[in-house]
Amino acid sequence: MRELVVLGTASQAPTRQRNHNGYLLRWDDEVLLFDPGEGSQRQLLHTGISATDLTRICVTHFHGDHCLGLPGMIQRLSLDRVPHPVAVHFPADGADYFARLRHASSFYETAELRVEPIEADRQRITLGIGTLEARRLRHPIETYGYRLVEPDGCRMLPEKLSAYGIAGPAVGELLRVGHLDLDGRRVTRDEVSVTRPGQRFAFVMDTGLCDGVYALAEHADLLVIESTFLEPEAALAAEVGHLTAAQAARVAAESGVRTLVLTHFSQRYADPRRFADEARAHFDGELIVAEDLMTVPVPPRRVASAG
Numbered sequence: 001m002r003e004l005v006v007l008g009t010a011s012q013a014p015t016r017q018r019n020h021n022g023y024l025l026r027w028d029d030e031v032l033l034f035d036p037g038e039g040s041q042r043q044l045l046h047t048g049i050s051a052t053d054l055t056r057i058c059v060t061h062f063h064g065d066h067c068l069g070l071p072g073m074i075q076r077l078s079l080d081r082v083p084h085p086v087a088v089h090f091p092a093d094g095a096d097y098f099a100r101l102r103h104a105s106s107f108y109e110t111a112e113l114r115v116e117p118i119e120a121d122r123q124r125i126t127l128g129i130g131t132l133e134a135r136r137l138r139h140p141i142e143t144y145g146y147r148l149v150e151p152d153g154c155r156m157l158p159e160k161l162s163a164y165g166i167a168g169p170a171v172g173e174l175l176r177v178g179h180l181d182l183d184g185r186r187v188t189r190d191e192v193s194v195t196r197p198g199q200r201f202a203f204v205m206d207t208g209l210c211d212g213v214y215a216l217a218e219h220a221d222l223l224v225i226e227s228t229f230l231e232p233e234a235a236l237a238a239e240v241g242h243l244t245a246a247q248a249a250r251v252a253a254e255s256g257v258r259t260l261v262l263t264h265f266s267q268r269y270a271d272p273r274r275f276a277d278e279a280r281a282h283f284d285g286e287l288i289v290a291e292d293l294m295t296v297p298v299p300p301r302r303v304a305s306a307g
């Protein structure tokens, strides 16, 4: 199961249609919560996911719309007696904010938080499902975006294996060693397998255009990216460290993104179709203007290549 579940899509202030930011990524046995704004705990109730499912929380920065949901979510982990540790990542600069949010009010703390702040650009965290990498973004306070990179794998081709008469433990040996010697003939792993391309998810929140945006978006199967503004407000966007829908779409197009999810909309725009229209002129892949409680599947794995 690999999918994005959107809890909220509003920047700065929620609206009648949009909760503050908040995003869940279900990826095999991990459930990552990104940037829980106010109301995230209640939004979670509308999804099929419970606090007990959470394994990791990633905060990009400590502006309120990206973190004011932390106290409720953290207390909920203890209320529900979540039995496994939950890792938490956030910019190390904001450690004081995190400490205050974590202990914003009195509660009986039972859940184990594994606090792992992001200390530097390009910090990597090794997970069972791949590598979580943080990249510095351009915003008035320290901000990191995240990407999840699954390494390429290897898929054995049964018809090739049987053609060579390779079966049982020999398959494991071939995988491990990379080759097998059969009656004087060496069979390599590449001859009997194809590469299974790893999948990538990227999460780019509050930022002006910068190298980090492109580094995160590179070849993402699914990119969630802020588009707070539209082009008429491009100068304002650059001034306050935000993107327009057109900029986000161009990043996606130039980075080989497959599914583009726009979100974090300013409340000044009533009609979400304007974001789709602006982005469509620059990006011809799958384009989604996020709505609260929407689910977006990670697109099927790219086609495997030989050898």
Ligand SMILES: [Zn+2]
Residues within 6 Å of the ligand: 061, 063, 139, 206
């Ligand atoms: Zn911000």
